[in-house]
Amino acid sequence: MCGIAGIVPRSNSGLLYTEDLKAMLTELEHRGPDATYHFINPNVALGMTRLAIVGGDNGVQPIWNETHTCAVVCNGEIYNYHALKETLTFHGHEFQTDSDVEVIIHLYEEYGEQFLSHLEGIFALSIWDAERQRMLIARDRIGVKPLYYINTDDAFAFASELRALLPFAPGQLNVSALASYHELRFAPAPYTLVERIEKLPPAHYAVIHGRQLRVQGYWKPTLMTSIDVDSSVNPARQASDSSPTAPVVSHLTTDVEKQQHVRGLIEDAVNAQRADGVKSSVLLSGGLDSTLLVALQTKLFGTAPNTITVSFKPPASANQYVSTEYDEHSYARQVADLFGCEHRAEEFDANETWDLLPQIVSDLDEPIADPTALPLWFASRLAHQSGHRVMFSGEGMDELFAGYSLYRQTYWLRALNAFPKNFRQGLYEFLKDARWPGTNLVEHSIKPVTEWYRSIGELFDTDEINRLFAQELRDAAKTAPRHWSASTITRFLHLSDHARTNIDPLQQMLLFDCVHWLPENTLTKSDKISMAHSVELRVPFLNERLFEYALSLPAKYKMRRGVHKFIIRKAFQDVIPYDVLHRPKAGFPVPITAWVYGEWHDQIRDLLLSPDAVTKDMYQRQMVESLLSSSPDAQRRSARLLWSLVTMELWLKSVVERDLYVRGVSTEESSVEIV
Template identity: 30%
Template sequence: MCGIVGVYDLSGHREYSRDLVSQMNETQFHRGPDEGGLHIEPGVAFGHRRLSIIDLSSGQQPLFNEDHTVVVTYNGEIYNFPELSEELTEKGHIFRTHCDTEVIVHAWEEWGERCVDRFRGMFAFAIWDRNQQSLFVARDRLGIKPLFYAVLPDGSFAFSSELKALKTLDNLPRDIDVTAIEDYFTFGYIPEPKTIYQGVQKLRPGHTILLKKGSTDVVQKEYWDIPFKPVELSSPELTEKELVERMREAVRVRMVAEVPLGAFLSGGVDSSAVVAMMAKEQSDPVNTCAIGFDVKQFDETEYAKKVAEQYKTNHFEELVGSDDFALLDTLADLYDEPYADSSAIPTYRVCQLAKKRVTVALSGDGGDEHFAGYRRYKWHMNEEKLRSTLPLSIRKPLFGTLGKLYPKADWAPRVFRAKTTFQALARSSVEAYLQTVSLLTDEQRDRLFSAELKAALKGYKSIETFDYYVKKSPTQDPLSLIQYLDMKTYLVGDILTKVDRASMAHALEVRVPLLDHKFVEWVSGLPAEQKLKGQEGKYILKKSLEPSLPHDVLYRPKMGFGVPLAKWFRGPLKERVQEALMGPIIRDSGLFNLEYVEEVVKHHQSGLRDYSVIIWTLLMFSAFLEREMQAKAA
């Protein structure tokens, strides 16, 4: 796993200074502490930081073809590189290394833009072809590896693995995108292709960019999407057996490494499934890592221990205190733009723990999205049954009125929050799902944003993010559609972003077998009722794993990586919250309604309401603004 950077002159052959590219490259040292490399020639410059995993003695980057006319800088793993190497060798290509990187340059020579169709893995890379005078940039199908880019005022195209590398460029446009603020306070992250800056973009998953000299058009081109194409099924027993075989194969290809390898083991279904498959693939005990909490409601280690004992793994566990809030400043630096998932704290800690034992760790990320494991899927489908009984023209005024009249009850279990249910029934299916996943409701954002910010938004709402994917969705099945929305937004912008930054901060490579694109294609074609059956999410996954995992691991309530924010903000972080949210940074930004901010802080700290989500989201945004002020002052 690595970090990549580069600059490319869209219109000419300017000479880029070594200092400029080196400075960009070194900001990502943590992503690849083993080696660094640069390639500079008229019109283009690449940088690379390497974390050595395969072919430790060679494979340095940037890496070239035989005559040095094609060069690549690449972050990721191509798991089918041995097969591709053999195929390309038969076609006459000459390999000098045994690493997956070299496959990319020869695949580009052989298949051009369609080379990405042949790659199985996670990747973000850029190829410079001197003969064609072209730059080709690509990102893997599911967005496991990140890629940022910007067109600079001087006509340069710059790219990097992390936003911080682009921030070293003096001429990077850093005007805030106000629509990204709306998105951030809706989702808790800024969904692709946006960043917090108007002038910087993320390359969408499953997309490429091809740039030619003299052309200033930067167009993202899609090469893959989740098909949701029905698969042929036989008996339930054979389908379950095939699921396990496909999952085991996805795990197997991710176990090739020349460095210590292990797995995260939270005690949930997905990570436990990965560990079970790993244990069946190797004779030596699997290295497993888990983080425990000193608050029982957040602690899953007893379930992790059951799986570890069953498969006799080398299990390592550390306890994180409920007051582990020392990472607040670290998180702001790690993500480079506003990011509000508080589970980034335990994710950072489990990566820190894993790095003590291994260099590569397999995770269970992606299982909830693909097998309908989130509780919100069940809630949504229950509401969908009610929505289907009445047209929106009747539901909207009827339930909209009830939603306004019914008292708010955030403190109650969701089943008793009739106000929330009425509001959901008054909306379309997609609008209701957006409200379900939103950190701040429409009403809360309306009260939080200043008149100036609302005017600058010009009516923009985050529903436009969902609308884009609804229009291109390959499925309109109610459950599959919201799974598709999550895979395109939440999975990429939140989950995979969190894991990438937290793992690479410790020079740890994380591999994600449940996001193997072949496995995803097959799973997407399974009937929706096999994923959410009645009130049981991940139904077919759990049934298929019954011979492999304890019943109470499979069928216990989902917990997730939680942190006690409400307690922190009324206790040890009380003063920090007041200083940050009611201080000059928030006040002088002109973005927020200060009366509402004061109300949120006061009501939460008095115990009257739980506004911990709003406070955390504001706290992370304040930390970003503080760093922007420091950068301007420097």
């Protein structure tokens, strides 16, 4: 793992971007503390900061081809590089190093822009083609590794983190991204909060040639469109459509065969991502996914892994949100003892967490209003202190195999969908003013999934944003384009009208989370927080083959009779302890509501309402005060809203402290069309 950066000048002035590149690499030093390398000439500047995992002393980048006409820098790991190297050697390519990255440059020589289809791994990369005087940048299919770029009149520049590109930016906030952040908790690709700086979307590459910039996708996640659901709900629907949009393993006909295939894919994925030669650990919550990682590493590697757990002390403020669920130590300890792991656990309180919030938000690099960044930050710090260069996480299982409780409502949606739409419409009209708890579910049954599912995780709704934003910002936001309307989401998910109508609701929800929530929130947050501590976070369950097969599986294999991750529980019931198999999902709970309206309440008021607040001209004081004084029954939601404001304030403060103050707002649209 490493940080990468590069610059392509727009003119033939012969100026060298030496100091600019060195400044960018300094910003990325935490991503690669072992060494810094660069190559600079009048046509290009390429550099990397290295965290040595694979390749030993031969991992110096950029890596060149035999004729010194093409160079590559890459952040990530190529898991199938042994097989690729063997094939490329057979075709006459000569390798100079043991680095997994070197296969990339030879693949590019062999296949051109199609080389990306051969790679399995997590990566953000750049190739400089000196003969053609063009640069190519690319990002892995699922979006594990981030990549940012800026295209100006003077130069094109890219980097692993947004902070490294701030000196190239005009110093304005992108108001469309700002509005999206307050709605979604983050700014979705290709946009960032900083005008002109963009994120390369997952499964995309960009080619820079002269003043031309072309961004293009090279892979699309697709989904089984046949409604093949739990027959106990609505068997009549199963035969209504039978045309899949994704390749499936057609010879696997029985449940047992599918379970065995999923198990084989998962075991192969875990085995491919083993971290030989460096100390590593598993981020252990004691839940299903992390326990499965521990069990499989013990089985496949012949020794139990190190494990790490963090938790938070119960809040001092006694209210309805205080729960023993905030202590995951006991569950994790049980699993660690069962498998014989060397286990480290730490517990943190509200005061220590508050004191570290400015650093945690700064380490996020771009604002993401998700409190789960807190336990991940402490776990990454603990891994670093333990000398672990790699930490394994169970990310992705919930999105692929329906692990979240929210997905359970699709069980009732299928039942409602058995009735004619005009009946459901009439039922909704009858119930909508009655405040019946099931009214929202009836409403969802008459709307496309892409129209209502996005709003479930919404922070501020349109009316609240109007009351939150100050006049200038509110006026700008009204005219700014919205990138996540129902129609754009439908296109983004590559769903035809036919598929949108006939596809199972659970499948649509899972696909949305896989291509939206997972890369934009979970994976971006995980990469930035772990790499801030020079720790590589590996996510074996997001192997491409497993990812594609999971999407092709009908919904009944993911949730059956209300049981989440049904096929996973069946496939691994011999290796996962019984109590873990049947324990409700917990994860790493954060007592954010109790803290916001308890120990942190006065600090948050001072932070957001201070005359020195960076956001004082962005947010209306009355709205902030209203959230701070929310009634007890509204505090759970209000705490999330306040957390997003705190995150934005601390992020902007970190930018100000770096003398890179973002000035004003802009509604300028991206000038790059993504194919």
